[in-house]
Amino acid sequence: MVGGRALSRVRIWLMPLACLCLASTGLNGAGGAWTGQQELTASDGAMGDQFGGSVSLSGDTAVIGAADRNAYQGAAYVFVQSGGVWSQQQELIASDGAGSDAFGNSVSVSGDTAVIGASGKNSGHGAAYVFVRTSGVWTQQQELTASDGAAGDNFGWSVSLSGNMALIGAPDKSSYQGAAYMFTLSGGVWRQQQKLRASDGAVGDKFGYSVSVSGNTAIAGAVGKNSSEGTAYVFVQSGTAWAQQRELTASDGAAGDWFGGSVSVSGNTALIAARAKTINSQAQQGAAYLFMQSGGTWSQRQELTASDGAAGDSFGGSASLSGDTAAIGALGKSDYQGAVYVFVQSGGAWSQQQELTASDGAAYDEFGWSVSLNGGSVLVGAFDKAVNWQGFQGAAYVFAATPIATGIGMSGGGANIAQNAWISIYGSSLAPASVGTGLTWSAADFPFGQMPTQLQGVSVTVNGKPAYIYYVSATQVNVLTPLDPATGPVAVTVNNGTTTSAALTVNLQMASPGFLRFGDGIHIAALHANYSYLGPASLSVPGYTFTPATPGETILLFGDGFGLPVSTLTAGSDVQTGALPTPWPQITIGGTTATVQYAGLISPGLYQINVVVPSNAANGDNQVIATYGGASSPTGAMVPVSQ
Numbered sequence: 001m002v003g004g005r006a007l008s009r010v011r012i013w014l015m016p017l018a019c020l021c022l023a024s025t026g027l028n029g030a031g032g033a034w035t036g037q038q039e040l041t042a043s044d045g046a047m048g049d050q051f052g053g054s055v056s057l058s059g060d061t062a063v064i065g066a067a068d069r070n071a072y073q074g075a076a077y078v079f080v081q082s083g084g085v086w087s088q089q090q091e092l093i094a095s096d097g098a099g100s101d102a103f104g105n106s107v108s109v110s111g112d113t114a115v116i117g118a119s120g121k122n123s124g125h126g127a128a129y130v131f132v133r134t135s136g137v138w139t140q141q142q143e144l145t146a147s148d149g150a151a152g153d154n155f156g157w158s159v160s161l162s163g164n165m166a167l168i169g170a171p172d173k174s175s176y177q178g179a180a181y182m183f184t185l186s187g188g189v190w191r192q193q194q195k196l197r198a199s200d201g202a203v204g205d206k207f208g209y210s211v212s213v214s215g216n217t218a219i220a221g222a223v224g225k226n227s228s229e230g231t232a233y234v235f236v237q238s239g240t241a242w243a244q245q246r247e248l249t250a251s252d253g254a255a256g257d258w259f260g261g262s263v264s265v266s267g268n269t270a271l272i273a274a275r276a277k278t279i280n281s282q283a284q285q286g287a288a289y290l291f292m293q294s295g296g297t298w299s300q301r302q303e304l305t306a307s308d309g310a311a312g313d314s315f316g317g318s319a320s321l322s323g324d325t326a327a328i329g330a331l332g333k334s335d336y337q338g339a340v341y342v343f344v345q346s347g348g349a350w351s352q353q354q355e356l357t358a359s360d361g362a363a364y365d366e367f368g369w370s371v372s373l374n375g376g377s378v379l380v381g382a383f384d385k386a387v388n389w390q391g392f393q394g395a396a397y398v399f400a401a402t403p404i405a406t407g408i409g410m411s412g413g414g415a416n417i418a419q420n421a422w423i424s425i426y427g428s429s430l431a432p433a434s435v436g437t438g439l440t441w442s443a444a445d446f447p448f449g450q451m452p453t454q455l456q457g458v459s460v461t462v463n464g465k466p467a468y469i470y471y472v473s474a475t476q477v478n479v480l481t482p483l484d485p486a487t488g489p490v491a492v493t494v495n496n497g498t499t500t501s502a503a504l505t506v507n508l509q510m511a512s513p514g515f516l517r518f519g520d521g522i523h524i525a526a527l528h529a530n531y532s533y534l535g536p537a538s539l540s541v542p543g544y545t546f547t548p549a550t551p552g553e554t555i556l557l558f559g560d561g562f563g564l565p566v567s568t569l570t571a572g573s574d575v576q577t578g579a580l581p582t583p584w585p586q587i588t589i590g591g592t593t594a595t596v597q598y599a600g601l602i603s604p605g606l607y608q609i610n611v612v613v614p615s616n617a618a619n620g621d622n623q624v625i626a627t628y629g630g631a632s633s634p635t636g637a638m639v640p641v642s643q
Helices: none
Strands: 034-040 054-058 061-066 075-082 085-092 103-110 113-118 127-134 137-144 158-162 165-170 179-186 189-196 207-214 217-222 231-238 241-248 259-266 269-274 287-294 297-304 315-322 325-330 339-346 349-356 367-374 377-382 395-401 404-410 422-428 459-462 468-472 476-480 488-495 504-509 526-528 554-560 586-589 592-603 606-612 620-628 638-641
Touching: 034 085, 034 349, 054 377, 061 085, 061 103, 061 113, 061 377, 061 395, 075 113, 085 137, 113 137, 113 158, 113 165, 127 165, 137 189, 165 189, 165 207, 165 217, 179 217, 189 241, 217 259, 217 269, 231 269, 241 297, 269 315, 269 325, 287 315, 287 325, 297 349, 325 349, 325 367, 325 377, 339 367, 339 377, 404 488, 404 504, 422 488, 459 476, 586 606
Parallel strands: 054 103, 054 367, 075 103, 103 158, 158 207, 179 207, 207 259, 231 259, 259 315, 315 367
Antiparallel strands: 034 395, 054 061, 061 075, 075 085, 103 113, 113 127, 127 137, 158 165, 165 179, 179 189, 207 217, 217 231, 231 241, 259 269, 269 287, 287 297, 315 325, 325 339, 339 349, 367 377, 377 395, 404 422, 422 476, 459 488, 468 476, 488 504, 526 554, 554 606, 586 592, 586 620, 592 606, 620 638
């Protein structure tokens, strides 16, 4: 395995059980965390459209609302990313659209499904429209309305989509008490599942002003509650029913804060913003609050404020949470030019990572009016931006997380890296959000028996030469280093499909030997001569039996970083074999030099060494050390022996 994931192309029985324990040996990466990727505008944008009034991001798809377009009928625009470039895919409009519908005043996208709110529809009854994408084309699937809708409810003021669930807010329902409606998809049809209301709801609460749903958790903000101090309500799903679990309030809440004006939930964490909060006598500076859920109980963990916050910034005017990252808009910053602040969690504490601004920002753009965070990208709306002198046309900006490489490890734990060897690169934002939790190569990546140098847009260079990628994730990339006879310090870079990391300098040597180890991180991945598994009987792997070695028997050890064989290799070929040049590696077992019968490459980056266990090997674990090319393998690699 490389980094705990099986090497499907390695033709050896023990590889699914072996753990290539990777030690981080690199230097710390450098560079900013987020870089401006692209400014997005509508292909047919016009004055007053307010494109960017709402935004939503899912993987490589962005949906941007322009509710004021065409006499407030509204529109929404879909953009897709390919090769780091975003382009408009389609403009969406309602099939029954009319003036003042405000279609696009709220948007949410998840995969190939988008929900677009139109709160002004039908004298403010409101509606939400579901669109689905098939073969790159979006079509309207269904129009959603509340079962008890009435004029002025503003159903569709807020929307949130998670899988087959859509939560729609109607904050002006019942004299502004407000409500939210959960819809579910079944058999290709969306149906209202439940109407959500606060257990202590009152006139003027505006419950549903903001909504967010993730998995079986839903949150609705009620900004008008308690003289606009505001509150947020958590609902959880059990079976097909949703029940209120908790009412959230700020520990230092005060009238007029507007707590709940923007909400976002991700896993067991909720982000609730209060854009009008007074901080240190600075009116409407704004704040945001993080709540964590444990055992069904929600508690406030931290209050976030901008490091350079000032009166009128409206920090918290928009908020988005994804895993351990939060993006919070401050649309009033710098004469309403606006800014977005990114916070990250480490060790349970959240800290400001970076302040984002538009490269062409100007006063009254209101950059940060809307924000959406997904994986390695942040999408920010500036709905009052003047484009080509067209006032209030609006724009949206995409920021991409810059990959940061923080460490490199050889699969066998060698002190340096070597050519044609498996290494893991560790860091952050190393792959795009579309990769998800991780992705390995497949047979389709080998059209001509060559390993890929790019996987999902991710590529790596070692000393300026492309490496062969096996596995990619946001925090780890596994590659086979290229054939390169260079020695000494070399630069390693990762491109996540958008931007390239700062170079990480590591030492490249002709050999950096190490042994692969089983999952316990101690015992060498080894076989007896009959190909049965060699290891302590206590090594527990379902379906496999392990037995120790006996003195005098020939055993097969597996490792990497032993350099090149005598045979000529084809760079990147998925079939590589050949004996190592003699003299073969020196192997000691329990401190005694052992006889090496064979040493060679049996698969890309994987070496087999056949060695005779010394007759005086002691009972129990014996440390194995390999010395080759002037380098020795790491200590602590063991083979069990039984007399």
